[in-house]
Amino acid sequence: RNFLQFLGRATLITIFGGSGVFYFLSQKNKNPGAQLPFDPEKKTLVVLGSGWGATSLLTTLDTTDYNVVVISPKNFFLFTPLLPSVAVGTLNPRSIIQPTRYITRHKARAVSVIEAEASDVDPINKTVSFIDNSEIKGATSSTTIKYDYLVYAVGAEVQTFNIPGVKEHAVFMKELADAERMQREFMDCLETAAFPGQSPEEIDRLLHMVVVGGGPTGVELSGELHDFLEDDLKSWYPELAGRIKISLVEAMPSVLPMFSKQLIQYTESTFKESKIDILTKTMVKEVKEKAVVLQMPDKSIVEVPCGMVVWAAGNKNRQITQDLISKLPAEQTNRRGIDVDDHLRMKGAEGIFAIGDCTATSYAPTAQVASQQGAYLARVLQQLAKKDALAANLQTLEAEKVEEVGEEAQQRKNKLEREIKLAQSQIAKVNPRPFQYSHQGSLAYIGSDRAIADLPFMNGNVATAGVATYLFWRSAYLSTLFSLRNRTLVATDWLKVKLFGRDVSRE
Ligand code: FAD
Numbered sequence: 001r002n003f004l005q006f007l008g009r010a011t012l013i014t015i016f017g018g019s020g021v022f023y024f025l026s027q028k029n030k031n032p033g034a035q036l037p038f039d040p041e042k043k044t045l046v047v048l049g050s051g052w053g054a055t056s057l058l059t060t061l062d063t064t065d066y067n068v069v070v071i072s073p074k075n076f077f078l079f080t081p082l083l084p085s086v087a088v089g090t091l092n093p094r095s096i097i098q099p100t101r102y103i104t105r106h107k108a109r110a111v112s113v114i115e116a117e118a119s120d121v122d123p124i125n126k127t128v129s130f131i132d133n134s135e136i137k138g139a140t141s142s143t144t145i146k147y148d149y150l151v152y153a154v155g156a157e158v159q160t161f162n163i164p165g166v167k168e169h170a171v172f173m174k175e176l177a178d179a180e181r182m183q184r185e186f187m188d189c190l191e192t193a194a195f196p197g198q199s200p201e202e203i204d205r206l207l208h209m210v211v212v213g214g215g216p217t218g219v220e221l222s223g224e225l226h227d228f229l230e231d232d233l234k235s236w237y238p239e240l241a242g243r244i245k246i247s248l249v250e251a252m253p254s255v256l257p258m259f260s261k262q263l264i265q266y267t268e269s270t271f272k273e274s275k276i277d278i279l280t281k282t283m284v285k286e287v288k289e290k291a292v293v294l295q296m297p298d299k300s301i302v303e304v305p306c307g308m309v310v311w312a313a314g315n316k317n318r319q320i321t322q323d324l325i326s327k328l329p330a331e332q333t334n335r336r337g338i339d340v341d342d343h344l345r346m347k348g349a350e351g352i353f354a355i356g357d358c359t360a361t362s363y364a365p366t367a368q369v370a371s372q373q374g375a376y377l378a379r380v381l382q383q384l385a386k387k388d389a390l391a392a393n394l395q396t397l398e399a400e401k402v403e404e405v406g407e408e409a410q411q412r413k414n415k416l417e418r419e420i421k422l423a424q425s426q427i428a429k430v431n432p433r434p435f436q437y438s439h440q441g442s443l444a445y446i447g448s449d450r451a452i453a454d455l456p457f458m459n460g461n462v463a464t465a466g467v468a469t470y471l472f473w474r475s476a477y478l479s480t481l482f483s484l485r486n487r488t489l490v491a492t493d494w495l496k497v498k499l500f501g502r503d504v505s506r507e
C-alpha cells in the first residue's frame, strides 16, 4: 500500500511538475523581452534565406556583434524532412514551420526580418537588391541595401531538366505549398474517380499516382501515400482503394543510391509487399495532362495514363545564384553552385559566405550539412567581430603618433609600440578553423511503419531497418525540430492521426 501511495504521489508530482515546466517554457517563448537597438558602430550582416542554413546560423549567432538583416520570401523556416507527411495529411502544414521572428525576437540585439526575394547581389559594391513579391504591395516594393558581410543561403530549386510538361502538369515536393497542392490534387483524383458513370479505364487512370525520382524524397513520399491508402482510404473509399496504384520511376539502376546495399534491398522488398511498383532504369521523357511518357529500360517509349505526377527529381541552382556566379567568372567556375573555400567564403567575393544547397561542395545537399554550416558560420562571424574590433583598436593606436621629443614622450612611444604589438598578436590569434562536416547518419521513412538508417559507428557504418528504426526516425526528427512549439504540434498531430485517422476532406 505504501508503495502504491508513493507511486501515486510520484505520478502527480511528475504530471504537475512537468506541466509547470512546460507552461514556464512556453510562456518564456511567447513573451520575448526587450532587445538592444541597431548600433551604427556595428557592421551590417545580411542573411539571405530562412531555411536550414540560415535558421541554424540565426539560432547560434550572437547578434550583439552585428546589425543583422534577414531577407527571405518566406517569413518562416520549413522543416523539410516532414514535408511528405504533410502531403498526405498526417501532419498539419503549420506544425512543421517556425516563423523566423520567433527566433530573432529572442536575440540580444534586434534583427530586421524582411519578407522579400533577393533579386541581385553585387559582390563588388557589396549590395543586395530585393523585391516584395507577395500579393499585397506597399508604395515601396523594391530597394537596395549595403552589407559588410553577406550569408548567402538561398537553397536550390527543383530540377526539371526542361522536360516538357513537368512545370505545367507535375506537382513538386519542395515547399509547403507543394505538399498542400499534392494533397488537394490527390483527393481530387479520388473524388473524380468516384463520380457516377466514370468508365473503369478512367477510374484506373485517375487512381494511378506516379512519383518521379527514387531519391529519398520520392521514396518517402511513396511510403506515405501507401500509409494513407492502407490506414484511411480503405475505410472511406472501399470501392476505390483497391484500385489505387503507386509507381515510383527512377532513371538509375536502383533507388536510394546514398544508402547501403542491404537497405536498398530492404526498401525494394518493402515496396513490393506494399504493392508500390518500382520502375528503375526508366526515364520520364514528358509529362502530359493525363499521362507520363516513359523511356523503358529497353529504350522503348511508353505512354502511361495517370491521375497525378509528383516530381522529385533533384535540385538545381536558383537564377539569382547563377547570376552571382556569372559575375565572378575567373573564380567561380563550378556550374553546380557557389564555389567556397574551406571556411565557406565565396571564392573571389570579399565578405560573402555561402552555405547549404546553393554551394558546390563535396557534401550532399542535405539539411544536416546546411545546419552544421550555419552553426559553424555563426561561430566564425563571432570571431570575425572580435578580429574587426581588435583591428579598429590597432588603427586607433597607430594613429596616435608621438611627435614630441624627450624622456616622457619616449616612454609613451614605447608603451604605444608595446600595445600595437599586443593588438597585432591578438589579431593573429583569431584564426577560425576550417569547416568540418560530421556525418550523423542517413535516415529515411519508407512507409508501413518502417524506416531505414545508415548510422556511423566506430569508424564504420551500421545499417538498420524496420519498426524500431521507424521509432528512432520519429524521435530523431522530433528532437531535431527547432522549437518546443513545433515538437508539441507534431507530437499532437501524430496522436490525432492514431486516434481519428487522416482527414480526407478536400480544401
Ligand atoms: P533551404 O532550406 O531550401 O532554404 C533556402 C531559403 O532561401 C528558403 O527560406 C527560401 O525561402 C529562401 N530563398 C529562396 N530564394 C531566395 C531569394 N531570392 N532571396 C532570399 N531568400 C531566398 N535533408 C536531410 O538532411 N534530411 C532529410 O530528412 C531531408 N528531407 C528532405 C525532404 C524533402 C521533401 C526535401 C525537399 C528536402 C529534404 N532534405 C533533407 C534536404 C534539405 O531540406 C536541404 O538540403 C536543406 O533545406 C538545405 O538547406 P538550405 O538552407 O541550403 O536551403
Ligand code: NAI
Pocket: 081, 163, 212, 213, 214, 215, 216, 217, 218, 220, 249, 250, 251, 252, 258, 282, 283, 284, 285, 312, 313, 314, 315, 364, 365, 366, 367, 442, 443, 444, 445
Ligand atoms: P535526389 O537528387 O536525391 O534524387 C532524384 C532522383 O531522380 C535521382 O535518383 C535521379 O536519377 C532521378 N531522376 C532525375 N530525372 C529523372 C527522370 N527524368 N526520370 C526518372 N528519374 C529521374 O533528389 P531528392 O530525393 O529530392 O533529394 C534531394 C537532396 O535532399 C538529396 O541530397 C537527399 O539526400 C536530400 N534528402 C534527404 C532525405 C533524407 O535523408 N531522408 C529526404 C529527402 C531529401
